[in-house]
Amino acid sequence: MGAKSISAVRSSGRRGAISVQLLVLMVPVFFGLMGFAIDLGRLYAARAELKAASEAMALAAASVLIGTDASTGNAAETALRLIETDTGFGNKYDFGALNVGEANGSLNSEVVEPTFYDNVAAATGEGESTTGTSGEVSGSVARHVRVELVGETPLTMWRFLALGQEGKVAIRVRSVAGVSAPVCTACGIEPIAIAPVDAGDTTNFGFVVNTRYTLGYICTGAPVPQPLPNSTGGRVPYVILNRLNEEAEVFPDDLQQIFRNGAQGMVPSTNDAIACMRIAAEESIWATASQLACNVNRVQPSITAFLCGMAARMDNSLVQGCDTIPEVETLNSLYQPDTDLTDLDDYAGYTGNGRRVLTIPIVETLNPTGTMVVLGFRQFLLEPLQDNSGIAPNDPNGRIQVLYLGVVMPLKQGRFEASCTATGGPGKVVLHQ
Amino acid sequence: MSGMRRKGQRGNSLLEAALYLPVLFMLLFGMIELAKVAYTYYALQKVLYTVGRYVGTQRGINFCDDVDGVIDLAKQYAISGTPDGTEPFIRNLQADQIDVRIERFDSTEIGECECSATGCDTTAGGRGPDYVVVSIPDGYPLQLAIPQVPLDPILLRPRIRLPFQGM
Numbered sequence: 255m256g257a258k259s260i261s262a263v264r265s266s267g268r269r270g271a272i273s274v275q276l277l278v279l280m281v282p283v284f285f286g287l288m289g290f291a292i293d294l295g296r297l298y299a300a301r302a303e304l305k306a307a308s309e310a311m312a313l314a315a316a317s318v319l320i321g322t323d324a325s326t327g328n329a330a331e332t333a334l335r336l337i338e339t340d341t342g343f344g345n346k347y348d349f350g351a352l353n354v355g356e357a358n359g360s361l362n363s364e365v366v367e368p369t370f371y372d373n374v375a376a377a378t379g380e381g382e383s384t385t386g387t388s389g390e391v392s393g394s395v396a397r398h399v400r401v402e403l404v405g406e407t408p409l410t411m412w413r414f415l416a417l418g419q420e421g422k423v424a425i426r427v428r429s430v431a432g433v434s435a436p437v438c439t440a441c442g443i444e445p446i447a448i449a450p451v452d453a454g455d456t457t458n459f460g461f462v463v464n465t466r467y468t469l470g471y472i473c474t475g476a477p478v479p480q481p482l483p484n485s486t487g488g489r490v491p492y493v494i495l496n497r498l499n500e501e502a503e504v505f506p507d508d509l510q511q512i513f514r515n516g517a518q519g520m521v522p523s524t525n526d527a528i529a530c531m532r533i534a535a536e537e538s539i540w541a542t543a544s545q546l547a548c549n550v551n552r553v554q555p556s557i558t559a560f561l562c563g564m565a566a567r568m569d570n571s572l573v574q575g576c577d578t579i580p581e582v583e584t585l586n587s588l589y590q591p592d593t594d595l596t597d598l599d600d601y602a603g604y605t606g607n608g609r610r611v612l613t614i615p616i617v618e619t620l621n622p623t624g625t626m627v628v629l630g631f632r633q634f635l636l637e638p639l640q641d642n643s644g645i646a647p648n649d650p651n652g653r654i655q656v657l658y659l660g661v662v663m664p665l666k667q668g669r670f671e672a673s674c675t676a677t678g679g680p681g682k683v684v685l686h687q
Numbered sequence: 688m689s690g691m692r693r694k695g696q697r698g699n700s701l702l703e704a705a706l707y708l709p710v711l712f713m714l715l716f717g718m719i720e721l722a723k724v725a726y727t728y729y730a731l732q733k734v735l736y737t738v739g740r741y742v743g744t745q746r747g748i749n750f751c752d753d754v755d756g757v758i759d760l761a762k763q764y765a766i767s768g769t770p771d772g773t774e775p776f777i778r779n780l781q782a783d784q785i786d787v788r789i790e791r792f793d794s795t796e797i798g799e800c801e802c803s804a805t806g807c808d809t810t811a812g813g814r815g816p817d818y819v820v821v822s823i824p825d826g827y828p829l830q831l832a833i834p835q836v837p838l839d840p841i842l843l844r845p846r847i848r849l850p851f852q853g854m
Contacts (some may be wrong), residue, residue, distance in 0.1 A: 284714065291718035295725025302729050306847055314818075314850035335850050336818070341797055343788065343820045345848050349728055441746055442854045452834050504812055514812070522809060522854040524747040524755070586810045589803055615769070664854045667746050683852060 265497055266629070282415060289411035289418070297423065300348045300407045304427045307345035307354050309685055310336040312401040312431035314554050315368055317683045320611065321662030322604045326370050333368055333401055363405040370396035377430045378687050394602040398686065400431025414441055418608040434681035436661075437668030441530040442519045443613035445495040446560075447537065449620045450629070456679055459616050459632065461658040462487065464600055466637060471557050471652030473548035479651035488659070492558055493622050495615070497521070499528045499631050508542055509559040509579045516563020517589050519613070519687040529665075532616055533676050536625035545622045553652040561647035564654060567609045568595050568644040569635060575648025593623075594686060595642045601635055601659050610636040611663050612656065613680060633659045633681045713833065720831040724841060727829050730777050732845045734783065735821040737765035739849040742787055743819050746854055749810050750819075751802035758787055777827070786824045788828035789816035790848070800845045815851055 314336055315329035337354040338344045345354060352358045355365040369390050371377035376389035377398035382639060404426045412418030448469065451459025461467070468481035472491040479490040497520050498511055505514060514521050523529040531537065542556040562576035566589040576582050594606030604610075612634045617626035634656035638644060645654050661680050668682045741761035742748060748757050762782035763772035772782050789807050791800040800807035800816045807816045827843025 288714065288718050290724040292725075294721045295729075297723045302732050303845075306732065310847070310849045313852065317850060317852060323840070335792060335797060338797060341790075343790065343797075343822075343846065343848055346846075350844060350846055380749070504810060518814070522747045522815070529746055582805070584828065585812070588814070590814075607815045667744075 257578075273408040285349065285411050285414045289409070289415070293351055293412050293418075294484070296348070296410075297407055297425065298577075299425060300376045301425050303345070303347040303350070304354065304403050304405050304425055304563055305429065307337055308346065308401045308403045308427045308429040310345060311365075311368075311403075312429040313343050313683060313685060315399045315401065316431035316433065317664060318608075319370070319396050319399065319664070320604075321394055321396075321601065321659070324605045326393045329370070329399055330368050333399075334365065337365070339369050348407055350455075352405065352407075354405060361408060361471050362408040363403070366402035366404065368402075369400045371398045371400065371432070372396065374398055374430075374432060374686050376525065377432060399431060400428060400430045402426065402428045428687065429685065431683060431685045433664045434668075434684040435670065436630075436676040436679035436681055438671040438676050439526065439530050439532040439615065439669040439673030440553050440615075440665050441526075441532060441667035441669075442522065442665065443615065443631060444519050445497045445515050445531070445540075445615075446492045446497050447615050447617040447620065448492045449618070451490070453618075458658070458660060459629070461632065461660075463658055463660050466525040467634075467656055469634075469654050470655055471543075472545045472620055473553075473651070474545055475547045475549060478548060478665055479653065482653055482655045485655055488668070489653070491620060492614075492624075493545070493620055494557065495531070495537045495626075496540045497528055497578055498540060499523065499525075503583065505581070507580050509556065510585060511557050512540065512543070512579065513559045513563040513576075513579055513582070513585055516560040517585070518563075530669075531628060531631075532671075533628050533630060533679075535628050537617065537628060538597040538625050538666060539622050548651075551650045553650070557652040558647050561645065561649065561652060561654065564636060565644045565647050567592055568638060571608060573644060573647055575646075595638055595644075597638055597641045598635065598657065601657060601662065608656075608663055611613045611659070612636055613663070613665065615634055630676060633662055633680065635659055655681060694725055696814045702707050702735075713836075720833055724829060725844070727827070728776060728843050728845055731823065731827055731843055732847065734765045734777065734780070735810070735823070735845055735847045736849075738762055738787065739819055739821040739847050741765065742821075742853075743849050743851050744853050747809070748785065748815075748853055749808075750816065751808045751810065780827065784825065784827065786822055787820070788820040789851070790818040790820060791816045817851055818848050819851050820846065820848045822826060 299610045303315045311333035315333040318332050319325050353364050372391045372395045377400050406422045406424045408422050409418045413421040450459035465487040466485045467487035468485040468489045469492045470489045500506050559579050565573045570586045570591050592606040592609035613631050616629045637655040664683045665680050742804050762785050766775040766780050790797050791798045800846045804811035804813050826844045828840035830840045831838045
């Protein structure tokens with residue numbers, strides 16, 4: 255009897271204990287488990303969105319790092335355009351509900367001021383910059399950018415647990431983008447060729463940075479045309495390389511095609527032979543741009559048309575000497591002039607959008623009647639005749655004045671090849687991290 | 688007496704189970720389905736990113752009239768990893784649900800780039816766009832399956848804006 259009553263008491267007491275245990279143990283466990291499904295899923299989705307946004311921002315910022323003092327400021331501005339939401343299409347996070355870089359009620363999102371580096375190791379935080387201890391560098395040497403975003407994401411289930419009492423969690427993402435190793439195949443560059451001043455110099459081919467040169471069209475015999483005034487580097491002869499597209503459907507005329515090549519570089523095409531140039535490839539002259547004798551003091555109409563295109567980089571109104579090109583006014587209207595037309599002695603002070611920067615293939619020797627082997631690509635700044643004026647396409651010797659820059663601006667498109675021996679030269683924008 | 692009590696206890700726990708099991712199952716299914724929402728959204732986001740990077744790094748791409756099918760190919764690859772879009776990673780996701788919008792920054796604001804020679808029609812001589820926005824304008828319908836609870840499909844609308852780095 256005694257034993258029975260004890261057992262009865264114990265059993266009824268045990269039942270109560272199980273209910274309390276259920277309450278005390280199971281509820282937090284359930285909230286925890288539901289948090290794994292709901293909150294963790296949401297956090298991962300939000301992190302993916304933030305990461306995508308930061309990658310887009312880093313890529314956009316890196317593409318405007320063109321080696322000028324103003325470039326880092328431009329890059330920071332450009333990055334923010336990927337998350338602008340005025341037009342309703344910017345990148346957002348948390349299922350596309352929260353703006354990046356703004357306060358969203360109690361949830362904050364922040365764009366950490368982008369930082370700029372001159373080498374990949376410093377940008378990814380794996381090494382130190384070559385110029386400073388912090389690793390960050392200023393505009394003219396910046397080649398890589400690090401973008402960091404912080405976005406707070408709400409917690410639904412875990413806010414009831416001790417670890418998530420704030421009801422939100424901050425997600426931090428980081429992306430690093432910058433210029434790649436030198437490309438072997440460069441696309442969209444300017445199809446003119448010059449020979450090295452000094453073939454032994456593999457870095458600058460004998461050109462001196464921030465020195466003016468006159469590019470003059472190649473001609474035979476004497477007298478060799480004079481360089482333009484102020485060209486302390488002298489006259490460098492050039493040829494226009496053949497990028498004629500026999501199958502072109504828009505602007506098929508030879509002069510129109512050569513104008514477009516002058517105005518925007520090689521015309522976009524899925525065909526490498528039209529849009530790109532490869533190191534070690536053999537190139538030949540544009541058929542209608544053959545050389546004349548120096549003493550006749552004129553150039554082929556093709557060369558004038560090419561320079562008319564060059565002129566459109568600075569002034570897209572009709573320039574004297576260009577009216578023989580079919581539909582030239584339509585062509586001109588396609589191009590935006592550069593935003594900085596000043597005559598510069600130092601490229602670091604350039605504030606334009608890169609329209610004036612030319613990427614020119616350097617060939618072993620100029621050969622207007624045969625083939626030329628491409629050694630590499632280097633960049634030049636097209637200089638106006640005077641401040642804020644364009645160039646003169648009707649120059650009797652096809653001359654333009656350029657400032658040698660070395661390698662400053664990433665290319666729009668390019669490719670690497672295992673067999674390529676490019677040790678210097680422009681790269682393209684890639685994501686490092 | 689003791690046998691009766693034991694019997695009653697069993698009935699009690701059965702009753703308890705009958706009360707809390709549906710709640711438990713609802714919670715369980717709800718958890719699974721909500722996790723599926725997050726997972727599907729994540730996967731859609733990755734698909735759109737793939738489309739955006741593919742079309743954003745092309746040379747000679749024509750956004751205005753996709754005659755050579757590069758944009759379609761980008762979508763097919765992104766949704767299935769194959770050029771014809773069979774067996775998509777995400778159930779019933781079709782290439783034509785995905786929209787690629789081209790944008791240009793005109794020194795003050797970003798707007799849609801029109802298909803003209805002075806806009807982004809590259810075949811007419813125009814420049815390429817500055818940005819591409821890849822989205823699912825009508826939303827991807829995700830049907831949640833919770834037993835005994837009729838639910839409308841949830842429309843997922845991920846979107847991504849990427850810089851155009853092609854030419």
